[in-house]
Amino acid sequence: MQNKTMNTEEIKILFIGDIVGRPGRNAVKELLPDLVERHSVDFIIANGENLSGGSGMTFDKYKEMIDVGIDLFTTGNHIWKNKDIIPHLDDPDIMVLRPVNYPKGVPGRGMKVLEKNGKKLLVVNLQGRVFMADDVDEPFSLISKYADDNKDLPILVDFHAEATSEKVALVNFLDGKVSAVVGTHTHVQTSDEKILPRGTGYITDVGMVGPEDSVLGVEKEIIIEKFLTQLPVSHKVATGAVEFGAVILTIDQKDKKTKNILRIKEILKLNR
Ligand SMILES: [Fe+2]
Ligand SMILES: [Fe+2]
Secondary structure, rough: OOOOHHHHHHHHEEEEOEEEEHHHHHHHHHHHHHHHHHOOOOEEEOOOOOOOOOOOOOOOHHHHHHHHEEEEEEEOOOOOOOHHHHHHHOOOOOOOOOOOOOOOOOOOOOOOEEEEOOOEEEEEEEEOOOOOOOOOOHHHHHHHHHHHHHHOOEEEEEEOOEEEEEHHHHHHHHHHHHHEEEOOOOOOOOOEEEEEOOOOOEOOOOEEEEEOOOOOEOOHHHHHHHHHHOOOOOOOOOOOEEEEEEEEEEOOOOOOOEEEEEEEEEEOOOOO
16 A cells, blocks of 8 residues: 655554444445545554454454554553453564553553654553543553653554543643644544644544444444443444544654644445
8 A cells, every 4th residue: 555645754644543343344444545545644543442343352353454454453441352362462563552551461562663664653552541440550641751761753642531631631741742642432533633732633532433323333222221221231333324533644754743633534335
């Protein structure tokens, strides 16, 4: 997927929101070639915590999506759901991150440097603490330290978090220290994409790639029943038209600031 009009001064990143199950994977396969070509994308990163059956990631679905061109997956609170991926997370070649602020000693890693087209990008996966079930380490000072330690690299942070306040506070805390902060986890795209005064690109949530007529990708009746009864339910990925949520970030290689953030939301009607 090399392009002919690549700008050597700029790094272009396609960041795709949480891909939900088969409908999400099929939508990515459908749209990816055109997006990469049209926008001269260098790096393709996606949140994969809902890749398999709508929750978690299996190794075969990871491979399936790497084969269509995803360079790196970030994840979040569903990373431990499918046990078959867990032994692979320590493989130095696997292109999957789990949040960096998980307890010491757990499998996997939370950051990785990507290199392509003579360009480098440090990607950090971070998880929030507000309204999240997992008790993770305080994310603000941790990511600040990693930014200080990697001043020579452009840095993209996937902040996997529920609360808007925590996400907005983090990006203001990091403005000028990292190239961009993109939010994931809520599956609902926000329209607040912007560049902060010191050059950090931001969106509160990129949204998802999953069935539009659903609750966050899951059959809506199941989730409504859960709210009505509080009884345990099994999630089932919904069907029908798929929304595709993503952003394309343009980062200056020299000053590492975001020059542009383009929000993408498309609705696809797939016959598979
Ligand atoms: Fe998710
Ligand atoms: Fe999540």
